Amino acid sequence: MNIRRTWPLFFVIIPLIAGCGLFQSTAEKMYERMEKVVSIEDGFKNEQERLIELEKKEKEIYDEILSLGMKDRDKIARLSDEAAGIAKQREECLEKERESMIRAEEEFKKLTKDIEKLDDEKLKKNAEKMYDTMMKRYELHEELYRKYKQGIAYDRELYAMFKEENVKLEDLEDQINKINGIYHEVIELNGQFNKQTEAYNEAKVQFYKDAGLDVKTE
Numbered sequence: 001m002n003i004r005r006t007w008p009l010f011f012v013i014i015p016l017i018a019g020c021g022l023f024q025s026t027a028e029k030m031y032e033r034m035e036k037v038v039s040i041e042d043g044f045k046n047e048q049e050r051l052i053e054l055e056k057k058e059k060e061i062y063d064e065i066l067s068l069g070m071k072d073r074d075k076i077a078r079l080s081d082e083a084a085g086i087a088k089q090r091e092e093c094l095e096k097e098r099e100s101m102i103r104a105e106e107e108f109k110k111l112t113k114d115i116e117k118l119d120d121e122k123l124k125k126n127a128e129k130m131y132d133t134m135m136k137r138y139e140l141h142e143e144l145y146r147k148y149k150q151g152i153a154y155d156r157e158l159y160a161m162f163k164e165e166n167v168k169l170e171d172l173e174d175q176i177n178k179i180n181g182i183y184h185e186v187i188e189l190n191g192q193f194n195k196q197t198e199a200y201n202e203a204k205v206q207f208y209k210d211a212g213l214d215v216k217t218e
Contacts, residue, residue: 027211043100130203137196
């Protein structure tokens, strides 16, 4: 039976970089807003770390279930319930993380009015490009969220199947294939999200330079 499954270790995520500085320029409001977005996304980063720990713990239980075969039904049922409980915790973390990203996106969207007020056309064009880069990042995160949530649902279905006395091996294989498929998509989206984050970080630093802001990035 093909029972190897994919574990995404999903939140190996590149964070937004923060800047610090004091200035008296027309771009100050944009700076303050973008750094506020970084602060809001700190909640996102905290949930990433928690998710990784939960994934590792759940994987250990999953491996233990497989080591039992289908011999010790009582222990398999107990471990399956435990794994399902961790999957539920992962979903709770995911929702908290998503809330942070939604709040950050709402704050970031307020930049549009500031961008319109920029007098320098080249600076405005660069700011618009930076804005579009970040919005693409948020679109990727929304897709990442949906796929990962679907993966959790598939995981919980699998743990319920482990508890069935007459479950067929073919059905388990089919379910695990579904899980592997969705998590491969998650891993791919995660890579795209990280690349988009890097692109935004670079665009933001360049904007600060073009605007003449004396900012040190962290």
